[in-house]
Amino acid sequence: MILFHHHHHHLLLFLLCSLPLLTLAIPTTWTLLNLARTCTPDASSCLYLFNLDQNPNNNSPYSLDDYTTCYFPVYPFSSLPANQTDFNSVSCLHTDRFSINGGYNSELKFWTLVITDVEKGEHAFFGYTDDELSNGEREGVVPKNGKVLTTKKKRTEEEGEWSGGGKEKEEYLVRSRRGKRKVRSREENEDDGGNGKTWQILGLSRVQNSSDDTTKVGFKIKDSDGLTAHCSLTLSGSNNDISWFGKVCKGFKISWGYKPDTDGGVMTVCYPQNGTAAWFGWDGISYQTEFGDSLRRGVHEIGCA
Incomplete structure (x- = not known):
């Protein structure tokens, strides 16, 4: 076995040396x-x-x-x-x-x-x-x-x-x-998390109220079986860059992180019952109230709780 390894390395060197110099x-x-x-x-x-x-x-x-x-x-x-x-x-x-x-x-x-x-x-x-x-x-x-x-x-x-x-x-x-996963084309930009399930966020809207320093967020979560959950959350803080974690809605836990470089938001949706989650991103969110629908995103088993 050691001999083989030894020869193997020489062979590699030989192959490398016999290639035209340009390719190196x-x-x-x-x-x-x-x-x-x-x-x-x-x-x-x-x-x-x-x-x-x-x-x-x-x-x-x-x-x-x-x-x-x-x-x-x-x-x-x-x-x-x-x-x-x-x-x-x-x-x-x-x-x-x-x-x-x-x-x-x-x-x-x-x-x-x-x-x-x-x-x-x-x-x-x-x-x-x-x-x-x-x-x-x-x-x-x-x-x-x-x-x-x-x-x-x-x-x-x-x-x-x-x-x-x-x-x-x-x-x-x-x-x-x-962990080889099948790769989808970038145009589609959607994955199935390896288990065929996807979630999508529909009609995300956000109303910021500076007078009482709150933000109201509304959206629907739709899964690939066609089930939807309506969510309406009231958060403290009314700035564009607030982040929040673990807000409960219909058995889901929702988190949001602000991403300054693209003025973006990243939403994490976790379903603690089976530890699955999916992520959704929006860019250019300042001064917007309607964000529309997300792409369908694959649901991954990550053990979130």
């Missing part, structure tokens, strides 16, 4: 910018937000395809607070193009984020200390670069060892194989 381009890197994590005071949920530049050396203004804003909530699975909770194969709210894994090492107080571009079959690793992430809530974490590795490999475990990432990387590769 500088290894690609992605840059992760503006990573911020905002958690509720009791750490019952955290909202992660970042920008990913997949072509940091290209200054052309036409490379928007390579620039993504991604945000997603994380809920604790166990007794650990959300800011110490690992997450697997999470999607960004607006697109299924990426799958994100986060692993927390409590001894080192260190986070590893692995971002996979499912369409391209590539992934990169980024590491952050706890301090960086909590400061990042205020000032946006320093940009980090991650070397891009190919995900689509027949011998996944071997690639994990070979690229020198050790245990973390191997575990991730094994998990990413298990």
